[in-house]
Amino acid sequence: LSITTELKRALISQQNELSMVYQPKIDLQTMKVCSMEALIRWNNSVLGFVPPDEFITIAEQAGLIEQVTSWVMKQTISDLAYFREKGYGFTVAMNLSTQDIQNKVLLTKLVSLLTEEGLSPEALELEITESDLVADASLAIENLNELTARGFHFAIDDFGTGYSSLAYLKNLPVKTIKIDKSFILSLASDENDQQIVRTVLSLANVFNLKVVAEGVEDAASLDILKEWGCDIVQGYYISRPLSCADLESWLQNTP
Ligand code: G
Ligand code: G
Ligand code: NA
Ligand code: MN
Numbered sequence: 001l002s003i004t005t006e007l008k009r010a011l012i013s014q015q016n017e018l019s020m021v022y023q024p025k026i027d028l029q030t031m032k033v034c035s036m037e038a039l040i041r042w043n044n045s046v047l048g049f050v051p052p053d054e055f056i057t058i059a060e061q062a063g064l065i066e067q068v069t070s071w072v073m074k075q076t077i078s079d080l081a082y083f084r085e086k087g088y089g090f091t092v093a094m095n096l097s098t099q100d101i102q103n104k105v106l107l108t109k110l111v112s113l114l115t116e117e118g119l120s121p122e123a124l125e126l127e128i129t130e131s132d133l134v135a136d137a138s139l140a141i142e143n144l145n146e147l148t149a150r151g152f153h154f155a156i157d158d159f160g161t162g163y164s165s166l167a168y169l170k171n172l173p174v175k176t177i178k179i180d181k182s183f184i185l186s187l188a189s190d191e192n193d194q195q196i197v198r199t200v201l202s203l204a205n206v207f208n209l210k211v212v213a214e215g216v217e218d219a220a221s222l223d224i225l226k227e228w229g230c231d232i233v234q235g236y237y238i239s240r241p242l243s244c245a246d247l248e249s250w251l252q253n254t255p
Contacts, residue, residue, distance in 0.1 A: 004062045006044055007055055011067050018042050020075045021241035022092070024250070025212060025234040028226045033254065035125065037093045037234065038076045039241050040068070060097055069100045073110050079244055080124075081117040088251065093125040093155060098132040101143040111150070121151035127178065128154060130162025141172060148173035155212065160196065166203045177204060181215025184235070188220035201228050 010017040022036040042050045059065045072094065080092045100106055114121060126147070133140050133156060144154055155176035156169060160183055169177065179200055183193045197213070204211045213225050216235030225233055242250055 001046055003047065003050070003055060003058050004064070006047060007042070007059060007062075007064060007068075010042060010044065011064070011071055017044055018071060019243065020072065020079060021243055022079070022247050023234060023241040024090075024239045024247075024254075025093075025232050026238050027232055028222075028230060033088075033090050033251070034232060035091045035093055036247070037127070037241070038072065038079075038095070040072055040095075056097065060099060065097055065099050066103055066106055069096065069103075069106055070109060073106075073113055077110075077113045077117055077119065077124075081119060082244070083247075084119065084123070086248075091123055091125055093127050095127045095157065098128065098136045098140065101126075101128065101147070102136075102139060107147065122153065125153045125155050125176070127157040129157045130159050130164050132162075133172070134162050134164050144173050160200065166200075166207050166209070169209065170207050174209070176210040176212060178212040178214050178234075181235070184213050184215040184221060184225075185217060187213075187224055188218060194224070197225075197230075198228060201230060205229065 019041050021039050021041055023039060024033050025035040025037065026032065027034040040052050040056075042052070042055055044050060056065070056068065059068045076092055076094055083090070111121070114123070128140075148154070153176070154172075154174045155178055156164075156174055157178050158180040159177040160180045166177075177200075179197060183196050183200075187193050187197060201211055210231045212232040212234060213221075213230050214234045216222050216225065216233045216237045218237055221235075222233055222237060239250060
């Protein structure tokens with residue numbers, strides 16, 4: 001059974017094999033929800049649960065990433081419109097691969113999906129991993145500039161794992177970095193991680209970048225991050241990624 005064949009079928013099936021989940025991010029100044037990261041899930045009757053990093057890589061290699069991202073955009077923007085209609089003001093962060101930011105068809109589709117729902121690009125954040133960005137630096141700059149001119153915002157995901165520098169990011173139209181969870185998971189007990197995170201936060205401050213810490217799993221790490229001036233946190237301590245229905249009840253029970 002080929003994963004590629006199954007994925008092709010899942011993309012056009014009506015069986016809800018693919019779905020989106022949303023993980024809340026909290027603004028540490030207000031302690032309120034400010035954004036949701038949209039994460040894709042694939043549950044196949046034969047293959048079982050296939051992790052996204054696994055099938056996204058396969059989709060990129062098999063020429064299927066346009067279809068996958070197209071599916072993600074459609075679902076995510078429709079869900080965002082639903083929550084906006086309910087009165088929630090949070091933004092949604094969508095993960096894009098480098099192939100996506102070079103794909104004019106996909107970007108035109110994104111703009112028209114937003115327009116159809118009466119949403120502006122400011123309602124979205126686009127997350128690109130640091131390693132993707134470094135691998136394709138010159139193309140990335142061109143595409144990021146074009147999209148920024150259209151009102152889109154970018155965040156650099158998994159920061160600290162991709163061998164770039166904050167000085168390099170200074171030349172990119174990027175407002176936000178997400179410190180990789182490998183530096184955050186043991187933050188409360190690991191002095192090396194504390195040193196790294198402190199350094200990233202102080203440099204980000206110099207370069208006027210917003211900082212998100214992902215992988216916050218305990219109160220102690222959250223307190224440290226707040227004290228050190230981190231802007232936003234995300235992680236299991238706040239919430240796991242949630243289905244739309246679960247997110248709605250979570251929001252109702254969160255002050
Ligand atoms: O949700 P989870 O931690 O299992 O996701 C693992 C990785 O899969 C994430 O770090 C992210 O890079 C990738 N991923 C999840 N959803 C999407 C998506 O919708 N599009 C892309 N391109 N990558 C995604
Ligand atoms: O690569 P990316 O940063 O997009 O991956 C985010 C993934 O990290 C999510 O899919 C989610 O499943 C996972 N994640 C989110 N919060 C936590 C956390 O607090 N701890 C751990 N171990 N994983 C997390
Ligand atoms: Na991400
Ligand atoms: Mn990440």
